[in-house]
Amino acid sequence: MLSIKQWLKYGLALLCAGIFALVIWLVIFMIRPLPMASETIGLQIPAGASVRGIADQLVAAGVLTEPYSFLLVVKLSGGGSQLQAGNYALNTPLQVLSLIDILKHGTFDQFKLQLIEGKTFAVFRQKLAQMPGIRHDAAMLSASELMRTLSGQDMHPEGWFFPDTYFLDSQSSELALYKRAYQKMLQHLSAAWQTREAGLPYRSMYEALIMASIVEKETGVEEERPQIAGVFINRLRKGMRLQTDPTVIYGMGARYRGNITKKDLATDTPYNTYTRSGLPPTPIALPGLASIQAALHPAKTxxxxxxxxxxxxxxxxxxxxxxxxxxxxxxxxxx
The missing domain is CATH 3.30.160.60 (Classic Zinc Finger)
Structure with a gap:
């Protein structure tokens, strides 16, 4: 049998091992980026919220996977009473100590930009230029200069920015938001392209983006989008013209006043799919994920x-x- 002294010795060793493991786990938790559910998460903490309430809110928002690690770090840092109510825009990558520091200082000048599916790059640029309180460091760039900055290539900007809700604060850069929206579109489009249906009549991923933009403009009903894409795919395969009004409207530019006439349909532009075969030269809007998926997985019809x-x-x-x-x-x- 073990003596009391031996039991104490083993108990102390287990305690030390436990403390060491806890310290290692805390260090890893503090230095590792938080497993946030998305690149940017908006958070509104009400006045009077408890530390536990804030932790639960962070879990519900997708910033944390469980509240206890955060609660322990807050307690050890002695910052529980300093966390402030406010509106926050939390961006990846984010570590727990940085998160606590943000919550201590309270950020009240938050802005939300909603980029809607089917809107054009021109609308996006106008909305962003009119937002108060952010750094408009891309205002002097032309559209082509902006795309060269973002992609390193000469590209038409239409279609390349992912429709989503973006949160900004008073330190946000306009150029940084363009980059986030561009990279998000590139990620979604690339992932969808990798799983595309075989045999589609696209020569490149860019042509799929063009088709997605047409699908986006043709219907607001999500379940119809694969059918719409299927019709246009069938037309491309048969060598028929797409004959879709939204492309004509895009090609009209400022001449469009809310009504399209037979003369407009007969007036040739690079975007007039009544007078020209195949896809238009660029997207005609900012497509959402459902339209991208439809363009790459059209209905068999x-x-x-x-x-x-x-x-x-x-x-x-x-x-x-x-x-x-x-x-x-x-x-x-x-x-």
């Missing part, structure tokens, strides 16, 4: 035509006769 039914959806047909009948039923009756 025989449809070659579609027409709006007046209720926000479309009627899909596979022959010109059926399409004309649908036009008479759903379009001409409106006039």
């Amino acid at each position: 025989q449809a070659l035509y579609f027409v709006a039914n007046g209720q926000g959806r479309h009627i899909f047909t596979s022959s010109l006769a059926a399409h004309n009948q649908a036009v008479r039923a759903y379009q001409l009756k409106k006039h």
Whole structure:
């Protein structure tokens, strides 16, 4: 049998081992970037929130995976009473000590920019230029200079910025936000391209982005997007012109006043898919993830035509006769 002295000796050794393991675990937790659920997370901490409440809120927002490690570090740092209410924009990479420091100082000048699917680069640039309180360090760059800065290449900017909600603070750089939105689009597009359906008539990932932008503009109904993409894919394969109004409108630029005429459809521009075959030269809008997926995973359909039914959806047909009948039923009756 072990003596009391031996038990104490083993108990002390276990205690020391436990303390050592705890210290190692805390050090790793403090130096390792937090496993945030997304690149930028907006957080609003109400006045009077407890440390535990803040920890739970951080877990719910996707900043932390569990609250206890954070609570222990806060207690050891003695900063629990210094955490402040406010609106926060937390960006990756972020370590726990940096997070605590941010929460101690309280950041109240927060801004939210919502980049909506289907809007153009020009709208995005205008919204960002008009945002108060941030550093407009890209204001003097032309669109081509901006894209060279972001990508190192001469690229048209349309389509290259991912629609999402972005949080900024008074220290935010306009150029940095462009970079975040561009990299996010590149990541989503590249990942979708790697898993694309075989045999699609695209020569490059960029052509898939162009198609995604057309799909985005043709419908606001998410479940219709693969069908819309399927129609355009079928047309490309058969050598038919896409004949899609949103491309014509984009090519009209400032001439578009909310109405498109037969003359507009007959007036040739690089974006007029009634007068030119194939895809337009660039995207025509900023597509969301659903439209990117639809462009790379189109529905398997025989449809070659579609027409709006007046209720926000479309009627899909596979022959010109059926399409004309649908036009008479759903379009001409409106006039």
